[in-house]
């Protein structure tokens with residue numbers, strides 16, 4: 001991010017994830033923020049000075065609400081959580097309708113859609129009214145209905161499409177209440193993390209980003225966005241993708 005006088009703090013939900021952790025470290029290194037709040041289910045303590053860990057679970061609204069009450073002057077909030085597969089729960093992307101399982105689909109929606117909605121509910125009131133602020137969530141290009149030519153991955157695609165709609169709705173509501181707020185969903189590209197590990201085989205090495213590379217690219221995109229983003233879906237190179 002461009003170094004400039006700090007007037008507030010940044011928050012990353014999902015700081016234990018591949019991209020989330022890299023975002024926290026990049027934001028810390030930028031020197032642009034008073035504090036970086038780094039949230040995860042198991043926050044740990046191996047963070048540099050200036051990073052304040054907090055715990056939350058996307059499926060527990062009370063924990064989300066308690067966490068948000070600790071934030072002082074948040075001006076940038078990034079939701080970097082997400083779920084594609086979970087071997088322990090028998091969750092894997094479906095190749096066909098036959099593979100759809102109600103519990104697995106419900107879990108994907110709980111993590112990819114409802115959790116970020118609850119975060120928006122509790123953090124949007126904290127953002128300033130009179131200066132630029134940003135609420136960004138990591139979504140996925142496969143959640144774009146307009147871009148979907150391949151099909152498959154029913155639950156993940158549908159939960160991310162629903163997330164994209166939610167973010168558009170947040171933007172419409174905030175345009176009235178906080179016109180300087182920037183609201184966007186971001187597609188990070190394919191990034192080397194636990195989430196993408198089983199699906200990297202056919203990805204060209206120059207298209208598989210390191211988490212740090214992805215964090216740098218996403219923060220550059222965020223820097224360039226204005227309230228005209230209007231809850232749109234933006235790729236790692238700044239391209240606006242179809243909903």
Ligand SMILES: NC(=O)c1ccc[n+]([C@@H]2O[C@H](COP(=O)([O-])OP(=O)(O)OC[C@H]3O[C@@H](n4cnc5c(N)ncnc54)[C@H](OP(=O)(O)O)[C@@H]3O)[C@@H](O)[C@H]2O)c1
Nearest residue numbers: 014016017018019041057058081082138190191193195196
């Ligand atoms: N990696 C890619 O190629 C790629 C591509 C497109 C989009 N994305 C999107 O980018 C985002 C980040 O992905 P990533 O690659 O960094 O994945 P990751 O390394 O698997 O990280 C996922 C994060 O979500 C958190 N999370 C999962 N369930 C949670 C819950 N119940 N409560 C709180 N946190 C929870 C995880 O926390 P725990 O450590 O506690 O599990 C972790 O911090 C996701 O939204 C993903 O869909 C990634």
